[in-house]
Every structure is written in C-alpha cells, then in structure tokens.
Amino acid sequence: MRRADHARWAPFGMRRADLVASTLYVAAAVAVAGSANPFWLFLLTSALITAMVAVSVGVIYDNAGLLSLCQMSFAGMGAWTVGWLNLKTSLPYLAMLPLAALVSFAVGILVGIPALRLRGLNLAVFTLVFSAAVARVVFADGFPGLIEGNRVRPPGFASSDAGFFLFCAAILGLVGLAVAVLRRSRTGRWWFSVRRSERATAAMGRSVVRTKLSAFAVSAAIAGLGGALLVALNGIVSAASFQPIESMTILTSALMFGAGHFEGALLAGLFGRLIPNFLSDLGLPQDIAPMIFAVGGVLALSQGEGGLSAALRALVSRLGRPRETPARAPVASPLPACRLTRLRGDGPMLDIRNVSVSYGAVQALDDVSLTVTEGRFVGVIGPNGAGKSTLVDVVSGFLRSNGGRVVLDGTDISSLPPRKRARLGMRRTFQQGHTPRDLTVGGYLDLACSGTGLPVEEAVSWFSLPPAPTPVAALDVGSRRILEVCGAVISRPKAVLLDEPVAGLAGHDRKRFVEALALVPVTLGTAVLLIEHDLDVVASLCDTAIVLDFGRVIAAGTPSDVLSDPDVVAAYLGRAS
Template sequence: MKHASIKAALRTAVWLAVLAAAAALFLPKYWLFLITAVFIVGVALQSLGIVTGRTGMISLCQMSFAGVGAWVTGYLNLYEVPGGLVVWVLLGGLAAVPVGIVIGLPALRLRGINLAIVTLGFAAAFDTILATITYPGQTTFTQVVRPALFESDKGYFLFIMLVYGLIAVALEFLSRSRLGASWLAVRHSERAAAAQGISIPMAKLSAFAISAFISGISGGLLAGYLGTLVAENFNMMQSLALFAVATMVGAHFTLGAIAGGLMITLFPELLRRIGLPQDVGNVFFALGAVQALSTGETISETWARLGSKLMPARLKGQKRSTATTTLAAPAVHAKGTALEVSGLTVRYANVVALDKVELSVPSRTVVGLIGPNGAGKSTTIDAITGFLPRYEGSVRLDGRPLEGLSATARARAGVRRSWQTTRIAPELRVGEYIRLAAGGIKPGEIEAVLEWFDCPSPETLIATVDAGTRRLIDVAGVVASRPPVLLLDEPAAGQSYAEALKLGERIAAIPEKFGSAVLLIEHDMDLVRRACSAITVFDFGRKIAHGAPDAVLGSVIVQKAYMGVELEEQAA
C-alpha cells in the first residue's frame, strides 16, 4: 500500500513540475499571473474537496476559513513577524483550524442538510464581521510582502506551484491512509464506519480541521498574490460559487481541483474576450453543478472513465500474483463465553421487537441465529453492536458489560459486524477497505485474507466489483480484524448455491483460522447446517429453541414457525 501511495504522489509531483516548468518558460507575464490564480483557487477547491467530496458534508463557508487565513497573514505582515510569507501563511492556516473545528462540532450531530444550513449561516455571520475589519495595512499602503526568492510574478507562480504540489502530494498520501479511507467510509455510511471502530467525531472533525487549514493557506496565498484584499474576496457568494464549481468538477481529485481553478479564473477572461457579461459565469457554474449532480458523476470522474476506456490494458493487468501467501496464526482471545446476551428487550413505541431473549456464543465457535422475517434477528445485532438508542437487559463481551459504550467503542472492544446491504464506499480499493476494517494489519496479511476468501486483488476498485463479491469483502474485512466476536448478517444473500456452500465451509473454519467466535444470521439452511455448532431460533421477538443444528432444525416448533414462512415465501 505504501508503495502505491508513493507512486501516486510521485506521479502527481512530476506532472505538476512539468506543468510549472512549461508555464514558466512559455507563458507571457499576463498569463502567468492568471495561471497563478488557478492554483490558488485550486488549493481552496482541494480544501472543499476534503469536507464535501471525501467526507460528504456540505460546507458552504469554505471562503470564510480562507478569510481567517488571509487576515491573519495580513496582520503578521503588518507587524513584520519574522519568517516571511511562508511562516505567515502557515500560521494563517493554523488560525483557521479552530474555526473549522467549531464549525465541525455541530456536524457531529447534524448531518447532511442541517450542516449545510449551519455553514451557510456561519458564512453570512462571518461576512458581517469581516466586512467591518479593514484588511490590515490597506490604509497605510502596506502590501503583503512576497518571499525574496519569489518576488516577481514568475517567481510567485513557481512558489504557488511548489505549495500546490506539496499539498497535492500530502493529500495523495492522506487519501490512501486509514484516515482518508475513514472519511470515505463516513461519507458512505456512518453506521458502517462506526461498526468498524472508526470514531465518527474524529473523522469529521479531522476533515474539517484539515480542510480549514488548507483553506486558510489558500487565503494567505491570495494575500501574497494580490498584496491586499477586501472582504468581498471571502463573502458568502464566493463560498457558494466555490461549492458549485467543486460539485461540478469533483474537487477531491487533483485533476478536478485544477480544472475548477481553471474555470473560476479563466471564465471571466473568456467572457471578457468574447464580450459577454461577467455574470454569465455564475449561471454556467450553477447549471454545470446541477448537471454533475444529476448524472452523479463529476467532470474528473468522467475524464477518468473516458481515460480508462482508452487504456483497457491496464485494468486487465490486475490479476492476483500467483505467489502463495499464508495466514498469520489465529488470534488468542479469552476462553469461555465470548458473547452473552441476557434478558434483552427492545421496544419501538408500543411494539415489542425483542422480548427478554437470551443468547450466548462460546469462544471459538460458530452459533447460528435463525428465524422468519421480523423475528428480531437484525434488531439483536443492532442492540449488541450499539446502534439502538435504548434496550433493556445486558450484553457481555468476555464477561464485561458493554452497556454505555458507543457503537464505535463496542467495535473497538471487539464486537464486529457485517451488513445485510453492502455499505462499502465504492471509491475505495479492496486493500484499502481491508486496512480500514482491520486497522494495523500487515500488507502480506491483507493478501492472505483476500486469497482465503477468494476476493479480488487489493488494488481492485470496489466500484468495479459485483454486489455478491462486495458482501464477501465486507465479511473478509471484519474477519481480518480478528475480533473476539463476529456478527455476520446474512453473508450468503446474493451468492450462488455453490458459492454459499463454500462460504459455509469458510465460516466454519473462522474460529480455527482466526480465533474469533461467530454469530451467524442466515436463511440458507444448508449453509447454517454446515457452518454452525449450535443454533438459536427466534420467532416474534422470542427465543423458541436452542441446541445442536440437526436437533433444532428437526424440532416441530421450529418447523412450524420457520418453514411455514418459508413456504409462503416460495409461494409469493
């Protein structure tokens, strides 16, 4: 994985260096001036890409963060703080971080649309405050001083390219790190992310903090570029327009950020040359964003898709290496009862979904949980893993009660689950996902687990994988983390009969190979019979049977409750 990050980062760096050299050599002064703005806007767009593109939180106050950075840079310049623009810009970025975190705080509770409103409100509030503060040094004609090496227009262009390159490379590493993957996971499904032990507040706040930092830097760079600034540089309309462009181009891609910067900077130029009024630009950005949202594909993604069509050979090259890998030794967990559920009762308003059910999973065994639809199986898993606001009764892991722990904390304590519907972020690669699900796993181990489950190679993009395989990858992820207890929610749905049988054998081998205990929810009785050493049956929120598979499946009460429904299902 490290290798891939370095390769991608290098590629980005080389491309930017070539671009910078070509521009510096061949472009006239005026165009250099314009292109400089492209990359400053590009930095701002990348910052928006982190919150909105990667983490899926709508931020409509990105330019306010930039304003903080710009104003701080201005003050540092005015007081001639040693270190010059580089230090001022960095400090400006840092000053924006607490602001970003404060705005991020409501994001912990308010998701999506609510957050959009809060950020827009902040942009409006920030406008009224910034509007009253003259840019430091403006009245005394003190321009923000550029670094001595990069004084000229050409020099400053190279300086901006350097900064842009550094940020782009850093983001390349970040996006392939566990933190970057956790942002995508949060964007795709907060529940799934929490179930992987990812701290949602951490992911969201870090996204806002880093985004504010980069945005603050873009403000500082703009200060050095124009020498002095006005509040209009950072007002609400600018933030809204930036959002529209970021949505259109896909600002979380390096290419997208540059394309967006080109549009914002060169559109006014184009309009000026063809004699169209300047406000046409905003209409175009609005329509472009709506178009991108309606197709669900940003301009960068379109280009990437078209580009990959031109180079089909590269996709085919992703066959797994034939070198055999071996699984590490199984994890050693406490002996005895791994998971003990007693007296679990869950109510939704007046409906009792679970009524004082008992369940126990001894360590290093596979226990099946079956029952007709609506029996309360998934509710049980939700309760155990901490996704229900309240329940009665107790859930113990290795004898320790889990009550009062959040979903994230339970996952970290060692209760892991898979999902009925696939919740893997499609932008991730298979290997990245496994690393996200099983933090701290070694690269060789990732290969081994994937091979054991017959999953695609680590470099495969999840988006290119079919639904059945995604569920397998989901299972592989939780298994790879080797927790004391695994809860698998219908892992075989969508698999062919042969595949399901194979999966059953593998699940049966999980305790031996990985050291985990498994609670398996499944409708496929052959799979259950094959995988489980004991079975618990629920019906209408009550436990109606428990015991060895053949005995339980043969009992009349289970036949009546369970198979009756099965027959109906077949009839339907």
C-alpha cells in the same frame, strides 16, 4: 514482509502516475512562467489560488462527503492572519504562510466541534450561517492593513510576476501531492469510509467524530493557505472576496469539475478565472460565468458523483486497457497451524441477557437471551421481520435495549457506543454492504483490522478475494459482502455478528465462502453469531441454532433438533399447523 505488502497497494510515497502527473505539472508551470505576459500571469496565479480552495472542497466534500459552505471564510481567515501579522510583526512572508494555515486549521476545529454530529443538511446550513456571520462580523470591518494601506509582499525570490506564479504553482503542487498521499493513508481512507457509512465506520472501531473533524480541519487549513496566497497576489484584499456567495460559487465549480481529484480542482480554478475573461473577450458580461457553473454543477450532479474529473478518469482507464474482471486469488490453502492463537475454550464469550426492544406498538425483541461460546458458531434463524437485524443492532450498540445486558468476555458492554464495543473485540457486518467503493481491497482490509490482524495477503487468499490492489468499485455485490465479512473477521475479534453474509451469493462462490467461514472459529477462536436465512448454511456451520419469531426465542438446540421442532416449522415455514 508486511511493510512490503503495504508498500505495494498503499504507498506513502509516490506512485508512477503521480510522477508522470507531477512532471507534466512542473513542465506546464515553467512553460507558462517563461512565456506568459503579466496580465496572463496574474490571471493564472489567481486561478491557481482558486484551485487551492477547490482542493479544500475536494477534501471535505468528495472525500469525507461533508457539504461545507464556508470554505471562503476559511480562506479569509488565512488572509486576515497574514494581513494582521504583516501589520503587527516583521515576520517574513514565508513564516506567515504556515501560521495562516494553522489559524484556519484551528478555526476549522472550532467550527467543526459543534458540527461534529451534523451531517448533510444541518451541516450545510450551519456552515452557511457561519460564513455569513464571519463575513459580517470579522471581515466587514476591513482586513488588517486595508486602511493603513499596508501591502503584503511576497518573498524576495518570488517578487516578480513569474516568480510568484511559480511560487504559487509549487505550493499548490505540494498541497496536491500531500492530499493525494493523505487520501491513501489510513486517515484519508477513513474519510472515504465515513462518507459511505457512518455506521460501518463506527462498527470498525473508528470514531466518526474524529474522522469528520480531521477532514474539516485539513480542508480549512488548505483553504487558509489559499487565502494567504491571495493577499500576497493582490497586496490588499477586501471582504468582497470572502462572502458566503463566493463559498457557494466555488463549491458549485468544484462539483462541476470534480475537485476530489487534483486535475478537477485545477480545472475548477482555471475555468473559474478564465471563463469570465473569455466572456468579456467575446463582449459578453462576465457575471454570467456563475450561471455557467450552476448549469454545469447541476448537470454533473445528475450524472452521478465525481464530476468531470471522475468522468475523465473513467474514460482514460477505459481507453488505456480493457477492464478485465479481477482475477481471484487461488483457492485458499489450509491456514498454517501457527495462526491458531486462542485455544478453543468453553467459556461464554458473548452473553446476551434479557434484551428487549420496541418500536412504537411493535415489540421487535422480547426478553431475548442467548450465549455464544468461544470458538463456536451460533446460528440465529427466523422468518423475515422476526427481529434478527434488531438483535444485531442491539448487540453492536446501534440500538439501545429496554433493559437487559450484553456481556463480552466478562465485560458488560451494554452502555458503550458502537466504536468502543468494536475496539473491545465486538465486530459486526451489515446486510446492506457498506464497503467504501473508493478504496482498494487491501486498503479496506487494512482499515478493517487496523493493522493488528492477519496480513492482508493471507486474508485475501483465505476468502478467495481478488488481489489487494483491486478497487472495491470493481467488485460485484456478493464479493463486497465477502470483503466486509473478511475485514470483520481478520481483526481477530472476540465475537463477530454476521448479518446474512451468504445472501446473494450463489453456486461455487457460496460454497467456497461457507468453507472459508467454517475456519473462522477454529483458527481465530472467535465466537460467531450467524444471522442467516439459508438453513443449509446454518445446519452446516453451527453447533447451536436459535429460532426467533416475533422477537422471542421460540427454540434453541442443535440445528437438526430445532428444525424438526413443530413450533419452528409452524413459525418459520408458515405452516398453518
């Protein structure tokens, strides 16, 4: 049952669109191989190799959101490895290819480790300086075999121009397919998650470092493979092909064409090689091609992410069928009793003791203590700026408190990083929705519960979410928030912190969502700490409400008692009292 569900929205095999695209690709490759002259074959083969490096840019930038400026250095590593093996050993070329990818993969990890905590700017600068160093220290002395005149030869069956073209086309196609499958796998979906929010990724129990490292290494290996093919195409390569400026140029064309999709990478490769050729046919200098890419890259970036390929896909899906609003699942049926996994006990599940936080002169939390019992709701209310979100950050591990402890089910988790807290069963949601819009509803829920929670179909119907194959991008802000809450809940955490889950939801949607939420503690035995502005929601869900004001607990008790407390009225409703 679960497997079947899984296969429907995230198959590890191929989809129909994949099959169609693959067929077209194979047919085009065979047609070109059968008809093109050697000049064009050479040009198109080098276009395929460039496309391979563009695919690697797609993985690192479009999927994982990391700006790497050393992709051509990885390609150079692959080329260098093949040259060295060719000079020193008698291995067949086919055996060198995986070794070249492996070496680049390893170098990717080595470069990645110090860059783990880097993002955005620092990562771009680091990889840029790295590529300069590699170009000057490793490549400047010449590639192995360059001086000796030791040419790398493609395998016998691919020794003709057409044969080698088809060989490259096959490898590029296989890599493209593998990347497409990988993108839908958990590994790939985590890349998208880390791209949208590192915090949300860690809050789901996933190591941000590991996720980035895997993207970096996979991308390096693909680039390395490209370099290994390039040596076989040219026989001998020089350092000039792997300069930092080449890495920047390929990134620019990948940005322009949107290398996050295979067709974008292919276009980047084709135009990267064909435009200079067209220019010289027109009697124009070839070297204005990078200027064209620069303009295209800037324009593409100013139009939003994804480049040309994303725009094309949007166009195709608009033409293909009118975008209907995704149908919601039928109203949740009561959950089967067998789902009741933990009996509601009276033990304290989440115990927050004497937690304090200050930002400069502002005391955001001042000696806050509270306890949430297994299978219960505790509501936290208070005016804006009372420290509610700070409390969530401290309990989930994103902020360190000055003193105090956070105890989850008897374990002191105060010194653990967020992902470890999440793995121990301490989950949270965010005020700003952080669900990655590149995933589907089912794909996200599968990540969020890491395959250990409720079946996705059941979760979708519980929270009246759109069907599992619906892209998150098609959801409105309110539904995305419900999705995030649903993900946190179905992982069956011991405790969950919901940061204003109802905000922005109105009318019927809100009513249904609150009803679904009400079932969480009884069904899963989870302790829920609910941060909420809406007093009605707190009053209807919670047995206990706690009022924060200026970082201090000013009242605690049943919602009705607390809300009639004059101090609370003064603080929360702003009465001058």
